Amino acid sequence: xxxxxxxxxxxxxxxxxxxxxxxxxxxxxxxxxxxxxxxxxxxxxxxxxxxxxxxxxxxxxxxxxxxxxxxxxxxxxxxxxxxxxxxxxxxxxxxxxxxxxxxxxxxxxxxxxxxxxxxxxxxxxxxxxxxxxxxxxxxxxxxxxxxxxxxxxxxxxxxxxxxxxxxxxxxxxxxxxxxxxxxxxxxxxxxxxxxxxxxxxxxxxxxxxxxxxxxxxxxxxxxxxxxxxxxxxxxxxxxxxxxxxxxxxxxxxxxxxxxxxxxxxxxx
Numbered sequence: 001x002x003x004x005x006x007x008x009x010x011x012x013x014x015x016x017x018x019x020x021x022x023x024x025x026x027x028x029x030x031x032x033x034x035x036x037x038x039x040x041x042x043x044x045x046x047x048x049x050x051x052x053x054x055x056x057x058x059x060x061x062x063x064x065x066x067x068x069x070x071x072x073x074x075x076x077x078x079x080x081x082x083x084x085x086x087x088x089x090x091x092x093x094x095x096x097x098x099x100x101x102x103x104x105x106x107x108x109x110x111x112x113x114x115x116x117x118x119x120x121x122x123x124x125x126x127x128x129x130x131x132x133x134x135x136x137x138x139x140x141x142x143x144x145x146x147x148x149x150x151x152x153x154x155x156x157x158x159x160x161x162x163x164x165x166x167x168x169x170x171x172x173x174x175x176x177x178x179x180x181x182x183x184x185x186x187x188x189x190x191x192x193x194x195x196x197x198x199x200x201x202x203x204x205x206x207x208x209x210x211x212x213x214x215x216x217x218x219x220x221x222x223x224x225x226x227x228x229x230x231x232x233x234x235x236x237x238x239x240x241x242x243x244x245x246x247x248x249x250x251x252x253x254x255x256x257x258x259x260x261x262x263x264x265x266x267x268x
Contacts, residue, residue, distance in 0.1 A: 043151045043164045044080040045136070051112065052145055052168060052258065054087055059114060059142045065094045066115065068101075070108035073136060081136065081151070081164075083110060098125070110136040117143035122150070132159055138166065145258060170257070 051071060058067055067089075074084035091102035099113060111134045113126070122131060122139060131137040131150055139148035149164035 040079060040162060042079075043162050045083065045138070045149060045151075045164045045166045046080065046169050047083045047138075047146060047166060048085045049168050049170045049257065050085045051083065051087060055112065055114065055140045055145075056142065056259070058089075062094065064096050064116065066096065066099050066113060067094050068092060068099055068111055068113035068130075070106060071110045071112065072108050073110055082169075099130075108134075110134055110138065112138045112140055112146070114140050114142070115147075117141050120144065120147040122148060131161065136164070138164070168258075170254075 051069075054069060058069070070088045070090055072084050072086060073081055075082040088106055088108055090106055091104040093100040093102060096116065111130060113130060115123075118141070120139065120141060122137075126137070126139075132152065134152070136151050137149060138146055140146055145168070146166040149166055150161040151164050153160040153162060
């Protein structure tokens with residue numbers, strides 16, 4: 001015979017209440033499967049633009065041959081590595097397809113070596129004889145610059161190689177432009193004289209912007225039906241074209257710098 005008992009609702013205690021009574025309730029609860037461990041899938045490498053210029057300059061002197069230079073890691077910040085500008089060219093015998101390192105003394109932890117254009121991956125020889133002997137190994141081509149790399153981590157007797165993403169530091173981010181004031185579109189257009197704007201016309205002899213804007217403020221708004229939308233469209237197109245020209249100039253400047261045509265090249 002089963003012994004059935006009636007249980008009152010107030011006598012049922014939740015798991016949380018039971019944990020409180022036993023003092024086992026944790027102050028922080030994690031979501032299911034959450035470990036709090038960060039996964040390192042790749043490492044960012046920031047290389048000063050001078051190293052790119054150095055590789056470009058050497059490639060011009062050795063034509064199509066491979067070569068390598070050695071540099072040091074200046075700083076590590078979480079998953080980002082910053083390279084220093086100092087470099088060393090180790091003793092080496094090179095050809096179009098190989099690099100033979102000769103006896104030499106140096107203490108650098110990063111190697112940058114060149115591949116022919118279009119070969120943007122490490123060869124079996126690179127993986128066996130170059131990459132594993134440095135903490136960081138970067139691949140360079142004359143056409144594309146720094147194209148590949150691996151960061152080595154030691155685990156017991158194993159070497160774990162993590163891919164890297166390489167960025168060039170052009171040294172332009174810290175330029176202070178607070179002394180440059182750019183005129184907004186509306187304020188610029190409000191100072192352009194055009195007879196088709198009727199009451200918005202301004203006196204050529206006025207040179208003080210405060211007088212110009214005070215006159216505009218006293219004038220009545222121009223009726224919507226009298227606005228010259230074609231002229232306004234032309235003005236906006238002028239601004240767009242100016243922005244495009246500015247972007248084109250910046251891209252051309254960056255290309256010149258990357259191709260070794262910038263002022264930094266004269267250090268060689």
